[in-house]
Amino acid sequence: MRNITLRQMRVFAAVARYRxxxxxxxxLHLTQPAISQQIKLLEIEVGLPLLEHVGRQIHLTAAGDELLRYASQVTELLREAGESLAAMRGLKRGVLKLGAVSTAKYFAPSLLSAFAPAYPEVTIHFTVGNREEIIQQLAANETDLVIMGRPPRELITIxxxxxxxxxxxxxxPKHPLAGKRRIPLERLGSESFIIREEGSGTRASMEHVFAKRGVPIRVLMEVSSNETIKQAVMAGMGIGFISIHTVGLELAAGKxxxxxxxxxxxxxxxxxxxxRDKRLSPIAVAFRSFLLEKGATIIHKTAEESRSILRAASAQQ
Known part of the structure; x- marks a missing residue:
């Protein structure tokens, strides 16, 4: 393994990623024969086949899977080293890899928009997924930071x-309970709910509070999208338990x-x-500090601005 080059590792990682x-x-701006040659040299050094061709498809062998794990770590360490050295030179460049659960997508762009102007040379990779997908990205070191409502118990995190x-x-608005005051939670035991999928943080919070009060949940429909919950509730199919950050506009519009x-x-x-063991890049550290200092204010301000714009538009109609 001593003679393996970084170029071979980069080539292998790219082939593994794209198959x-x-x-x-x-x-990589190389010719296809050059790619093939680098893979052959790498397999000679490893002493095992890394790829196998099944028809027109390329698959990783067991050795290929194992080497890819280390190749990804090498690539990540080089990225972190580059950004650390850039920070020492006083440069504001690098890559911020941020993940967020789907409910956070309603305010995350506002946070990034407020952060980005101070770091014009930073590239932001922003991914949105359900809770399970974001946890997998975190565990696989595919993201620096994630935004979610319930920390994962299965990982050692900060x-x-x-x-x-x-x-x-x-x-x-046409529901019989609309407009009523101080509705007992127990009254909702007879209502039909449209709820998020198993594993969702919102669903887990709902199940916890209902179970604590001994209130059953009648599930009419289980979906993986907040948008679907909103549309189903607007159509009168049932009621929903949801983050207020996802329904600001619909509440303001009276829908x-x-x-x-x-x-x-x-x-x-x-x-x-x-x-916990992740060594954050200077850019990731900066964004984390930004969230802790200004995140709450920006989220609140964004929600208020959206409601104000909607009220002004409604007044003109």
Missing amino acids: SFTKAARE AEPFAKHPLVVIAS LVMLNVTGLPLIRDWFVIHM
Whole structure:
């Protein structure tokens, strides 16, 4: 393994990522024969086949899977080294890899928009997924920081709260409970709910508070999208338990109402999370500090501005 080069590792990682010599060659600005040659030299050094061809498909062998894990670590360490040295030179460049659960997508762009002007040379890789997908990215070191409402218990992380996360029950304005005051939570035991999928942080919070009060949840439909919950509730199919950050515009427009349920909203926190053993790049450190200092204010301000714009538009109609 002593004679393996960084170029060979980069070539191998690109082929493994795309499962294609052609696409790897295009990314690395090499010819396809050059890609093939580097892979052959790497396999000679390793002493095991790394790739296998099944028809027109390229697959990793067991040795290929194992080497890819180390190749990814090497690439990440080089990136971190480059950014650390850039910071020592006083440069504000690098790559910020941020992941967020789907509920956070409603405010995360505002956070990034406020952060980015101070770092014009920074490239931001922003991914949105369900809770399981974001946890997998975190565990695989594919992201520097993640934003989610409930820290993962299955990983050893550092989780820091930076903003409040209210969870509410929504209904159609035509629902019999709309406009009523101090609705007992027990009254909702007879209502039909449209809820998020198993494993969702919002669903886990709902199940916890309902179970604590001994209230059953009648599930009419289980979905993986907040948008689908909102549309189904607006159509009168049932009621929903959802983050208030996802329904600000619909509430302001009168398309949805927030039920006045005793003990709600349920106030949780938004967390910025990274693996405990992860050495954060200077850019990731800067964004983490930015969230802890200004995140809550920006989220609140963005929500207020959206509601003000909607009210002004409604007044002109």
